[in-house]
Amino acid sequence: MNTQPTTPLAMQATGLTKRYGHVVALDGADFELAKGEILAVVGDNGAGKSSLIKVLTGATIPDSGTVFVDGAEVHFKNPLSARLAGIETVYQELAVATQLNIAQNLFLGRELRKPGLRGQIFRQLDKSRMRQQAADHMKNLGIRIQSINQKVETLSGGQRQAVAVARAAAWGKRVVILDEPTAALGVRETNQVLNLITRVRDQGLSVVLISHSMPDVFQIADRIHIHRLGRRAVVVSPKTTSMSDVVAVMTGALPADAVQSSLIATQPPLPSASH
Amino acid sequence: MQTSDRVRTDTGQAKIDAEPAGSPPAGLFAGLRRAATGLFAYPVTGPLVALILILIVFSVTTSTFLNAGNLSLIFQQSVVVGTLALGQTLIILVSGIDLANGAIMVLGMVVAGSIAANGDPMLGMLVGLAVCIVAASINGLIITRFRLPPFIATLGLFTILTAAARLYTQSRSYPINSDFMTILGEGPSFGLVTITYGSMLWIALTLVLAYALNQTAWGVRVYAIGNSPAAARLNGVNVNGVIFSVYALAGVFYAFAGWQALGRTPIADPSGYQIANLDSITAVVIGGTSLFGGRGGVAGTFIGALIVVVLKNGLTQAGIDSLYQQIATGFLVILAVGADQYLGRGQRA
Numbered sequence: 049m050n051t052q053p054t055t056p057l058a059m060q061a062t063g064l065t066k067r068y069g070h071v072v073a074l075d076g077a078d079f080e081l082a083k084g085e086i087l088a089v090v091g092d093n094g095a096g097k098s099s100l101i102k103v104l105t106g107a108t109i110p111d112s113g114t115v116f117v118d119g120a121e122v123h124f125k126n127p128l129s130a131r132l133a134g135i136e137t138v139y140q141e142l143a144v145a146t147q148l149n150i151a152q153n154l155f156l157g158r159e160l161r162k163p164g165l166r167g168q169i170f171r172q173l174d175k176s177r178m179r180q181q182a183a184d185h186m187k188n189l190g191i192r193i194q195s196i197n198q199k200v201e202t203l204s205g206g207q208r209q210a211v212a213v214a215r216a217a218a219w220g221k222r223v224v225i226l227d228e229p230t231a232a233l234g235v236r237e238t239n240q241v242l243n244l245i246t247r248v249r250d251q252g253l254s255v256v257l258i259s260h261s262m263p264d265v266f267q268i269a270d271r272i273h274i275h276r277l278g279r280r281a282v283v284v285s286p287k288t289t290s291m292s293d294v295v296a297v298m299t300g301a302l303p304a305d306a307v308q309s310s311l312i313a314t315q316p317p318l319p320s321a322s323h
Numbered sequence: 324m325q326t327s328d329r330v331r332t333d334t335g336q337a338k339i340d341a342e343p344a345g346s347p348p349a350g351l352f353a354g355l356r357r358a359a360t361g362l363f364a365y366p367v368t369g370p371l372v373a374l375i376l377i378l379i380v381f382s383v384t385t386s387t388f389l390n391a392g393n394l395s396l397i398f399q400q401s402v403v404v405g406t407l408a409l410g411q412t413l414i415i416l417v418s419g420i421d422l423a424n425g426a427i428m429v430l431g432m433v434v435a436g437s438i439a440a441n442g443d444p445m446l447g448m449l450v451g452l453a454v455c456i457v458a459a460s461i462n463g464l465i466i467t468r469f470r471l472p473p474f475i476a477t478l479g480l481f482t483i484l485t486a487a488a489r490l491y492t493q494s495r496s497y498p499i500n501s502d503f504m505t506i507l508g509e510g511p512s513f514g515l516v517t518i519t520y521g522s523m524l525w526i527a528l529t530l531v532l533a534y535a536l537n538q539t540a541w542g543v544r545v546y547a548i549g550n551s552p553a554a555a556r557l558n559g560v561n562v563n564g565v566i567f568s569v570y571a572l573a574g575v576f577y578a579f580a581g582w583q584a585l586g587r588t589p590i591a592d593p594s595g596y597q598i599a600n601l602d603s604i605t606a607v608v609i610g611g612t613s614l615f616g617g618r619g620g621v622a623g624t625f626i627g628a629l630i631v632v633v634l635k636n637g638l639t640q641a642g643i644d645s646l647y648q649q650i651a652t653g654f655l656v657i658l659a660v661g662a663d664q665y666l667g668r669g670q671r672a
Contacts, residue, residue, distance in 0.1 A: 127559075128559065131559065137557075139557055141553060141557075143553070143554045143557040143558060144551075144554055145546070145547040145550045145551050145554045145555065145558075145617075146550060146551065147546060147547075147549075147550040147617045147618055148543065148546060148547055148550065152543055152547075153558075156543065156544070156547055156554075156555070156558045156559075156560065157544075157555075157558045157559035157560045158559070159540035159543060161540070170534075170538075171538075171539045171540070171541070172538050172539065173538055173539060173540060173543070215558075
């Protein structure tokens with residue numbers, strides 16, 4: 049039985065390590081993500097951001113360390129097990145099939161079948177139900193499109209990214225992880241995607257935003273996780289720490305204890321037998 | 324069926340947020356291209372227009388082409404390549420290609436024929452079916468497991484199976500005496516018109532496959548994989564599993580094609596159908612399925628197979644040398660792939 053007090057953390061990790069031969073990608077990294085927040089993860093190239101995200105999404109199994117979801121210890125074996133725990137990821141390369149329409153993309157891999165014999169025996173898709181749900185979902189997120197039957201190839205880069213984010217928000221029950229979602233976008237489209245991300249958070253999901261763009265981070269992040277040399281240097285609030293100080297900690301010009309920490313957890317939750 | 328590229332404006336929906344990707348440049352040429360893209364976006368339009376044009380040309384230029392007897396004959400001449408091409412369509416939709424399909428079919432036929440010659444046609448049919456499925460699955464296994472390019476994997480299997488069929492039969496042919504094995508060449512006749520069971524089977528198989536591709540999750544995944552394997556994988560689709568299922572299922576169609584072939588000519592000949600692989604690719608490509616994968620379908624392939632046969636049939640009626648028929652078919656292939664390249668260029672991400 050899980051007797052520990054409920055934690056406000058959607059996700060937590062402690063002491064993650066991962067080595068590739070002599071290369072130490074993660075060196076005792078910690079991580080925490082509060083419920084309903086946008087946590088930006090920033091760090092220089094090679095700081096180990098990607099390795100951290102791969103562990104959190106089940107793409108990599110760490111050599112040591114522990115991951116908790118809603119206070120319960122988890123051991124992701126592959127991306128599917130992370131997905132089943134309610135963690136969805138939007139990868140840097142646009143993860144949409146351009147020849148499929150918006151509804152097909154939202155339901156790809158999780159298609160709905162018609163009730164009764166037509167679904168069970170003849171495996172027939174319930175296209176109208178998927179279209180309806182997809183349209184409702186896009187509307188709830190404030191994504192404006194002409195038609196849910198539009199092929200994704202007819203959309204702009206920002207709209208395609210919006211479809212990918214909407215898909216993750218639709219299936220992620222707890223956490224949506226976004227890897228450089230605005231990297232390929234112009235100013236206006238970037239703003240549209242950033243607004244969409246805040247709406248995803250306002251629907252109650254926790255969001256991890258990996259980004260190189262400091263203006264993006266300071267525009268929407270609630271807290272900023274600064275990664276350096278394979279571990280978390282510090283977590284700061286954009287309200288109390290300036291952009292230049294964040295960059296300084298990232299590059300090592302400023303020691304991590306020179307900025308005000310916004311850590312929530314002081315201790316990892318007790319290990320519990322679940323998952 | 325897919326909707327047009329240029330989108331309908333649903334009433335009540337908000338206006339578009341941003342410009343569509345790659346707004347075409349101004350000018351007459353761009354306008355023509357956009358019109359062509361819109362028309363050909365509906366996958367069957369292009370092949371259907373081509374088929375109708377060819378039918379009109381032969382009807383006008385020859386006196387023997389346009390009659391019910393000849394049209395039913397065209398169907399009968401289409402069934403073998405048409406059925407092979409159904410399997411080929413599936414494979415090309417996932418960005419693959421199968422050069423071994425004719426050889427797989429022939430091996431299935433000679434194995435079935437040899438067993439039937441020993442007095443058990445039913446067993447022969449079942450073993451022939453199994454041979455086709457296993458051989459096609461080997462393709463799928465090599466491609467998904469060992470990551471060989473489909474062109475190389477199936478080229479290798481084509482060579483091996485062609486030789487294997489001759490070794491197995493010691494280069495003999497098996498005449499088929501079983502009515503059941505040749506039944507697809509039969510059918511109700513109305514004067515000169517014979518609607519063979521093989522023609523009916525071809526239509527039925529096309530409809531079943533069209534249903535599977537358009538109405539099931541498996542079909543959506545086939546298109547998604549052909550379109551972008553990375554996106555399909557990231558979205559949780561078992562890409563290798565679906566690709567393997569495509570190759571294995573194609574084997575079932577090759578077995579049906581072999582049955583069709585025995586209905587056309589009741590001989591299991593190890594040296595027959597040497598270029599059926601190329602004919603099936605021709606039918607798929609002329610039918611508008613993209614060699615890049617992810618676009619097209621079996622309705623187009625059905626029409627594509629008819630186009631190939633109508634060309635041969637019509638040029639024969641017009642008294643034109645069969646070598647010119649081959650040249651005409653070759654031009655059509657280049658035209659079809661060229662149109663796909665040209666029209667698809669601006670759309671691919």
